[in-house]
Amino acid sequence: MNNQPQLPLSGIRIADFGWMIAGPLATRVFGNFGADVIRIESTARIDEIRVVGARPFKEESPNVAGVFNDINTSKRSITLNLGTNEGLELAKQIIQISDVVSNNFRGDRMGKWGLDYENLKKIKPDVILISMPTSGSDGPHKEYGGNGINIIAGAGISGITGFPERPPVGTGSLYPDFAGNPNHAALAILAAIRHRNHTGEGQFIDLSQTESTASLLGTNFLEYTANKIVPERLGNSSNHMSPHGVFPCEGKDRWIAITITNNKEWHQLINLMDNPMWANNPDFETFEGRKKSESEIHKHIQNWTKNQKEYPLMKLLQSNGIPAGVIQTTKDLLENDPGFTESHVHEFSHPEVDTITVHKETINISNTEPIFKRAPLIGEDTDQILNNLLGLKESDINDLYIREILK
Amino acid sequence: MNQSLSGIKILDFSGPAGFYCSKLLADLGAEVVIVENPSDELFNNLGPYYNDIKDPNYSLYRWHFHTNKKSVALNISNPKDKETLDSLIKHADVFIDTLTHQEANSLDLSMENVRALNPHIVHTRITGFPDNSEYSGFKYTDMTVLAMSGLMSITGFPEDPPNQMGGEQAYHMASLNAAIGTMISILERELTGTGKDVSVSIQECASMSTLQTANFNYYTWHGINRGRNGLNHPFSDQGPSYDKDRNFPRVLYESKDGWVAHAAHLAPPGAWKNFVKWLSDYDSQQDLDDPKFENHETRNLFQNHINDVMKSHCAKLTKQEIYHSAQKLKILVIPINSVKDLTEDEQLIYRGYFEKVFHKDLNTEITYPGAPYQMKKTPWKIKSPAPKVGENTQQILNEWLNQ
Structure with missing residues (x-):
């Protein structure tokens, strides 16, 4: 077919109704590893992520937003007016030749189009449908909504983030949109594909974004249910490591994270600090003992770090076997961390702006080069999809344009 | 086949950064065998503990992350145990570890070594940093990589030190990506017979969470370096x-x-x-x-x-x-919501999010967080609580190796 070697997900097709972040990010990995991911979208109701956030200029082009371009790599885009029967019919024809249908609408948007699981099965009996509403597809609060800004609160992670003596921390990242939701969704789709490959049976995957984010609470959940302790904000401390904190370094807003996982590391640390008198305390020979005096120990470490430069200090600590990391900013990632930049940062050239900088695929697979193609302009592949995939003639496609079926 | 990963045998040699990866796969039905070294220091310090009983078998860390897994106790600095590990690798479909390449070389578990033992295996490795990074040999914990990923610099109050996120989120992000990579390779292997090496770095996976609010292009286009809000x-x-x-x-x-x-x-x-x-x-x-x-x-x-x-x-x-x-x-x-609020939430209760898991030795039921997704035909489920350390050593040597 072409000289691209077969990729692991070649032959899989996803009809992707995802919008904003969690939905499209779930299918990004599929496109990168060879699946044909078709964004079914519309210029009549533009996916908002195409026009918000980082943009090169104020003019509202739907093609240049930084976030949109980062989460839609290696996909195709078709614009269909799903408010018309013909537009909807074309969407169904795409679904008929797809393995997976994905969406992250709130409420019953798919059902209103007649694209709920029961109806999809009639079009494509072994279809895999994933929906990912905030609160799930059933239950008394199924209509309740949210987004990455506050699902993190509802799911319990905000309640354990921040310093105990300070107010809670509003997320600096719209965390659920990037972690639990798209990744759990991608994994569930892959698992469903395996089941289908073995049995011929498709299924409906109902992902509640609240549940999928709550699943990232780690041990905090059992602390309450098994030990009856309601976990509070833990600041930068840990349940099994001490000292464990973030300390100031020389310069404005420069910080280093230092964590001690065992006694050997503790001794290395106090050696580096010239074995001060205060550290000569038998209680500090255990995690429990250090934890009891953690705030005092942290003050001493802070006095030691505050006049040092962050990167040389990190390297000094690491060369003495102590886990430490600089609190890097975006600028640091792009300018001070060549290993990260080389491995993970990519610049796309783009028809409307010089370059767009994005995150590369996070997953490396041996002997496998991800496709990693620029995200599609809105409707960029409409003609090609209708022609090559659905077999429509150019004249018919033109007619559909004239009648505003393809907007 | 009643769970989506039934029939897949996974040998898990990972530390905490990979625990959620193999939990994800175990809860979908794969047979996951964890290899544990009872004399490892970290292994004996994974609190909090159930009722403060400082015994690895009562670590809530273990309970939460090792559901549905089986445990084989091996100390691979002992040559006989290393040989057993090698034999288990030969019989596994998937091998997961969290070694740095330096550590792997010293244990004869480099990518090449593992592939030589089992040419068809899917081998998944989670590292702290990308292979080419000058930091690839760094020791790390969840917070030190979260720091290096960019996420902490935008979490917290501008007047306070940056904050970690609760619940060791860097490990979760890496584990999720590793599980996805593993599944992609399992699918490919079932089609072509070829197993691949899969690797992810925690730093890159965690950096994905800065993608919107600290989008690279804010800096490249506008010189804006986002801080805490x-x-x-x-x-x-x-x-x-x-x-x-x-x-x-x-x-x-x-x-x-x-x-x-x-x-x-x-x-x-x-x-x-x-x-x-x-x-x-x-x-x-x-x-x-x-x-x-x-x-x-x-x-x-x-x-x-x-x-x-x-x-x-x-x-x-x-x-x-x-x-x-x-x-x-x-x-x-x-x-x-606090965790207590979650357990009282009408919607979560209605949807059956909470799993009651029976702990035989305590003769008590404990409530666990449930499915991150409802797969309607191949349900996620907790069939067994975390194993005791080494609980399945004999069973697995017998079933996998006929010993």
């Missing part, structure tokens, strides 16, 4: 000028009994009117029912005022009152 909206006052019209600069508000988070979304028609109706229902609206506020630009001029009205409104009500009354009007407010 405290109670405020991540897009308030740090973005380029076109990003400043938010109406609501803040996200978090204090209620009578805790905090709530408001994801203001005023684009849909009628959204502002709904908001004013919500306030009016509690006589909190002050002058916001003045028609002049129906204009988006006017509201931008009065951001602080709107914020003050919202503040005093929320202060009058409980989290639950705010949650339900707002959501009924399509206003996206959600409380900051």
Whole structure:
């Protein structure tokens, strides 16, 4: 077919109704590893992520937003007016030749189009449908909504983030949109594909974004249910490591994270600090003992770090076997961390702006080069999809344009 | 086949960064065997513990992350145990580890070594940093890589030190990506017979979470290096000028009994009117029912005022009152829930999110967090609690190796 070697997900097709972040990010990995991911979208109701956030200029082009371009790599885009029967019919024809249908609408948007699981099965009996509403597809609060800004609160992670003596921390990242939701969704789709490959049976995957984010609470959940302790904000401390904190370094807003996982590391640390008198305390020979005096120990470490430069200090600590990391900013990632930049940062050239900088695929697979193609302009592949995939003639496609079926 | 990963044999040699990866696969039905070294120091210090019983078998860390897994105790510095590990690798479909390449070389478990033992295996490795990074040999914990990923620099209050996120999120992000890579390779192997090496770095996986609020292009296009925003909206006052019209600069508000988070979304028609109706229902609206506020630009001029009205409104009500009354009007407010709040949440209870797991030795049922996704034909489930250390050594040597 072409000289691209077969990729692991070649032959899989996803009809992707995802919008904003969690939905499209779930299918990004599929496109990168060879699946044909078709964004079914519309210029009549533009996916908002195409026009918000980082943009090169104020003019509202739907093609240049930084976030949109980062989460839609290696996909195709078709614009269909799903408010018309013909537009909807074309969407169904795409679904008929797809393995997976994905969406992250709130409420019953798919059902209103007649694209709920029961109806999809009639079009494509072994279809895999994933929906990912905030609160799930059933239950008394199924209509309740949210987004990455506050699902993190509802799911319990905000309640354990921040310093105990300070107010809670509003997320600096719209965390659920990037972690639990798209990744759990991608994994569930892959698992469903395996089941289908073995049995011929498709299924409906109902992902509640609240549940999928709550699943990232780690041990905090059992602390309450098994030990009856309601976990509070833990600041930068840990349940099994001490000292464990973030300390100031020389310069404005420069910080280093230092964590001690065992006694050997503790001794290395106090050696580096010239074995001060205060550290000569038998209680500090255990995690429990250090934890009891953690705030005092942290003050001493802070006095030691505050006049040092962050990167040389990190390297000094690491060369003495102590886990430490600089609190890097975006600028640091792009300018001070060549290993990260080389491995993970990519610049796309783009028809409307010089370059767009994005995150590369996070997953490396041996002997496998991800496709990693620029995200599609809105409707960029409409003609090609209708022609090559659905077999429509150019004249018919033109007619559909004239009648505003393809907007 | 009643679970989606039935029939897959996974040997898991990972540390905490990979525990969630193999949990994900085990809870979908794969047979996951963890290899544990009882003399390892970290292994004996994974608190918190059930009722403070400082025994690895009562580590809540173990309970949570090792559901559905089996345990084989091996100390591979002992040559006989290393030989057993090698034999298990030969019989596994998937091998997962979290070794740095340096550590792997010293243990004869480099990518090449493992592949030589089992040419068809899917071998998944989670590292702290990318292979080419000068930091690839660094020791790490969840927080030190979270720091290096960029996420901590935007989490917290500008006047405080940066914050980690609760619940070891860097490990979760890496584990999720590793599980996805593993599944992609399992699918490929089942089609072609070829197993591959899969690797992810925690730093890269965690950096994905900065993708929106600290998007690379803010810096490359506008020179903006985002910082921490405290109670405020991540897009308030740090973005380029076109990003400043938010109406609501803040996200978090204090209620009578805790905090709530408001994801203001005023684009849909009628959204502002709904908001004013919500306030009016509690006589909190002050002058916001003045028609002049129906204009988006006017509201931008009065951001602080709107914020003050919202503040005093929320202060009058409980989290639950705010949650339900707002959501009924399509206003996206959600409380900051504690774990206790979650266990009492009607919606989660209705959907059966919580799993009761019977612990035989304690003769008691303990509630666990449930499925991250409801797969309707191949359900996620907890069939067994975490094994005791080495509980399945004999069984697995017998079943896998005929010993």
